[in-house]
Amino acid sequence: MKRYLNILLLLLLTAFSACSEQAHEHGEAAAETTYTCPMHPQIVQDEPGTCPICHMDLVAQTTHGEAIEITEDLAFLLQPTNETVVANISTIKPEEKAVPATVEMEGIITYDERRIYSIPSRVGGRIEKLFVKYNYQPINKGQKLMEVYSPELVTAQKELLYLVQSAPEDKALIEAAKQRLRLLGATDAQLNRLIRTSEASYTFGIYSPYDGYVIGFNTTAPSATPSSVPVTAPGAGGMGTGNTNPGMAGAGAATPAAGSELQLREGMYITTGQPLLRVVNPNQLWAEFNIPAGEVTSIAKGAPVQITFPALPGEKLEAQVDFLQPFYEAGENFAKVRVYLPGQQQLARVGQLVSGTASYTTAPALWVPREAVLDLGTTSVAFKQVRGAFKPTAVTVGTTAGNQVQVLAGLTKSDIIAANAQFMIDSESFVKINE
Structure with missing residues (x-):
């Protein structure tokens, strides 16, 4: 009986040992097998393949027990090499x-628009004599421009002479007659001569109230925007065919050259209010600069500007920003900055291209x-x-x-x-x- 018990015990121990070995083998088989890149350990796959970064063959790795926790320091070490650079640098x-900063600007010299004057006709009549013969002719204040025959002026003169001779005690009425002549363009010197000679003049002189030079209404003043009118090349057909005059490059067809005749003529009739001439005083000029849109908020009125002339190396002018245009011109992405040139300038000429350097302090x-x-x-x-x-x-x-x-x-x-x-x-x- 005892022998049978020993045999039974031996069989049980053998069976238990076999089960333990099978369970151990099953546990090893259950362990997860993954594949990773030796150069990029962050690449992990469940099956063999190649690394998507360096294209090396993945190697098998077996993970036993719990997964490794990826801490912040470990994640920093495992991140791709093209995300950080380790070096010993300053x-x-x-x-x-x-x-303190500066901004470079390009611009052009142009007229001070406050010094461009228009001389209109205050009466209707006929031009008897014309003393202004050509564009850009210099004139002075008080200089006679033309003599005009006007029936309205003749009638007003005779009314004043009648009042002076027939009712010298009526000062108010005489003064009203003088004022009417003043409004028709007569000067005090002309009125005194009329009363002194007691003779009405059938031609009345029109005098310039400004200094400067004459520009006719068929001529436009240069602006800060270059002309966009194309020049017809020789042989291209049209009215410009054969025109090889370099002085007409970039100019409109209606713009005459300097010294061309005015549109006024002796013997022509004028009407009340008709513009006759424009007078430009060049003693005060300004420069208009184009400033990039990103620099508009940096420049303020009064900012110092140093103006240089590309055609005159070494020549400089010191000025200040006077005006910032509050809008952009159509089709442009530049704001315009206006700078008054100091005093009467011998260097600057209207239409001349200049460069400017504006100084300011950043926020x-x-x-x-x-x-x-x-x-x-x-x-x-x-x-x-x-x-x-x-x-x-x-x-x-x-x-x-x-x-x-x-x-x-x-x-x-x-x-x-x-x-x-x-x-x-x-x-x-x-x-x-x-x-």
């Missing part, structure tokens, strides 16, 4: 300050050296230090002043960045910015 911090902002910001074309990047490594960070830049660039967004005063971002460039694909 670093800087953005500096918050206000920096307090973060500034870094230009070498610390990398321009990728569509965005700008600075390399911020994160736990000993440098990570590319998108930044928004503003004004550039000398070797400094303004950072509007993307960095703070406490950030540490690489002093020179150029060392990062191996290829454009090397810089990867996390959004």
